[in-house]
Amino acid sequence: EPEVTQTPSHQVTQMGQEVILRCVPISNHLYFYWYRQILGQKVEFLVSFYNNEISEKSEIFDDQFSVERPDGSNFTLKIRSTKLEDSAMYFCASARQTYTDTQYFGPGTRLTVL
């Protein structure tokens, strides 16, 4: 069964450094998402992406964040200058279509900002 994959599984970085989190969505999916989960809190939406552009973004997704689909398989989330409060589990998800289709989630990348 196809799966969403994410790398790395754990990233430790210093405050102010740039990080790139990588995701490989399911191959025939067209819609891509990033969510995050701060330890002990609910899963929060960051951004959705379709046809090489952002469809929707939350208040969390400020100018420090960017997304890109650099080739036909990868989907990346970049945090330009990390803050302590960016420490969280970041989940990538993909869906074949929108509206009724299920979003399938990757295993997550745990980001720790020191």
Place this chain on the structure above:
Amino acid sequence: AQSVAQPEDQVNVAEGNPLTVKCTYSVSGNPYLFWYVQYPNRGLQFLLKYITGDNLVKGSYGFEAEFNKSQTSFHLKKPSALVSDSALYFCAVREPSGNTPLVFGKGTRLSVIA
């Protein structure tokens, strides 16, 4: 704006007994409702969804959920719990228009005791 409430942080049930994990929602229009499960150090795994049609939805691993429009609820149920069902369960809702994101509840930890 849509929202989801999972009123119980923790549900304990004996193996073999029926289980219920509660979820209520608030959304404009007819909701799309989802249940996901998260095992330790794993991503979110899709269990089931309600889009339209029969109010009783059957999903993976013997789980089912009943959509109740008058009570705005979508409780997750299983007739006979297994120890392996112990995990964190998330209810999510999305509006039925546009590429809207999933909005998650805070999660309910299910513990099935042998």
